[in-house]
Amino acid sequence: MLKIELQHIHKRYGQEDILSDVNLVLDQPSSTALLGINGSGKSTLLQLIAGFVLPTKGKLVYTLDAKTIEPDQHYQYISYCAPYLEIIEEMNLTEYLSYHFSFKKPHLTIADMISYIGLEHAKHKLIDHYSSGMKQRVKLAQALFADTPIVLLDEPCTNLDSQGVALFQRMITDFCSNKILLVASNDPNEYQVCQHHIQMNQFKR
Numbered sequence: 001m002l003k004i005e006l007q008h009i010h011k012r013y014g015q016e017d018i019l020s021d022v023n024l025v026l027d028q029p030s031s032t033a034l035l036g037i038n039g040s041g042k043s044t045l046l047q048l049i050a051g052f053v054l055p056t057k058g059k060l061v062y063t064l065d066a067k068t069i070e071p072d073q074h075y076q077y078i079s080y081c082a083p084y085l086e087i088i089e090e091m092n093l094t095e096y097l098s099y100h101f102s103f104k105k106p107h108l109t110i111a112d113m114i115s116y117i118g119l120e121h122a123k124h125k126l127i128d129h130y131s132s133g134m135k136q137r138v139k140l141a142q143a144l145f146a147d148t149p150i151v152l153l154d155e156p157c158t159n160l161d162s163q164g165v166a167l168f169q170r171m172i173t174d175f176c177s178n179k180i181l182l183v184a185s186n187d188p189n190e191y192q193v194c195q196h197h198i199q200m201n202q203f204k205r
Contacts (some may be wrong), residue, residue: 001027001028001064001066002027002028002029002058002062002063002064002149002150002180003025003026003028003062003063003064003079004024004025004047004049004060004062004150004180005021005026005056005059005060005061005063005166006024006025006048006058006060007022007023007027007059007060007061008022008023008053008057008058008059008070009022009023009048009055009057009058009060010022010056010057010058011041011044011048011053011055012056013079016100016158017204018041019041019044019045019048019203019205020046020203020204020205021058021203022058022203024043024198026180026182027148027180028149028178028180029148029171029178029179029180030148030180030181030194030195030196031176031181031189031194031196032181032182032183032193032194032195032196032197033182033183033184033185033190033194033196033198034046034182034183034184034185034198034200035185035186035191035198036186036201037079037186038186038201039203040200040201040204041200041203042154042184042185042200043082043154043183043184045184046080046082046152046154046182046184048072049078049080049144049150049152049182050062050080050095050152051070051071051074051078058165059190062074062077064077065086071094076148076203077123077148077149078143078148078150078151078152078194079104079120079142079146079148079150079151079152080151080152080153080154081139081140081142081143081144081151081152081153081154081156082130082139082153082154082155083139083154083155083158084154085139086126087139088134089126089128089129089130089135090127090128090129091126091127091128092123092124092125092126093114093119093122093123093124093125093138094110094123094124095113096127096138096143097110097113097114097138097141098110101142101145101146102200103123104146104147104148105146105147106145106146106147107145107146107147107175108145113145115129116139116141116145116171116178117137117140117141117167118137118167119134119137119138120169123135123195125135126181129160129164132159132165133159133160133161133180135147135166136156136157136158136159136160136161137160137164137167139173140156140167140168142181143176143177144171144172144175149163149178149180150179150180150182151176151177151179151180151181151182151185152182152191153181153182153184153185154184154185154188155184155185156168156183156185156189156190157185157187157189157190161187165189168190169189169192169193172182173193176193181193181194
């Protein structure tokens with residue numbers, strides 16, 4: 001099984017300490033919500049775990065069955081969804097998901113993914129012509145349908161209507177029960193799926 005250890009992680013931007021002395025152990029399987037006001041460091045912590053940014057101080061250790069995974073290999077184990085991540089809007093949905101899952105093993109076939117997220121009627125449309133809610137369903141699909149042991153979600157229900165929120169919650173139940181799931185959120189609809197809650201203010205000086 002996979003384990004993530006954050007050891008005395010600090011992150012500073014300029015003169016501002018965003019995170020101070022973060023010590024966490026995340027075991028597979030687990031589901032954890034990162035809770036806190038805007039600017040409390042939720043997104044930064046997700047990005048540190050994903051390797052998008054580096055800590056100012058401290059160490060991030062991934063182990064699989066007690067064997068250390070080198071930092072340049074962490075990405076293979078991670079799926080990530082956030083409103084600020086770009087998708088290729090010049091492709092249609094079938095093309096985009098086929099391209100994305102040429103790099104990661106999927107849980108479902110492309111046809112079954114499209115059916116599951118309710119976008120069969122738009123599968124040949126360019127993603128550029130999708131509504132913001134439809135685009136968010138695509139972002140969730142690329143993260144939650146990937147057969148990776150770590151799923152990192154930043155405000156995953158952004159732009160979703162009530163049907164989209166229900167879809168998100170169903171996807172978590174169906175595809176994330178055996179993973180390390182981290183959700184950064186202030187919305188109970190997003191984090192009610194999590195067993196554990198972490199208040200980000202504990203990582204502020």
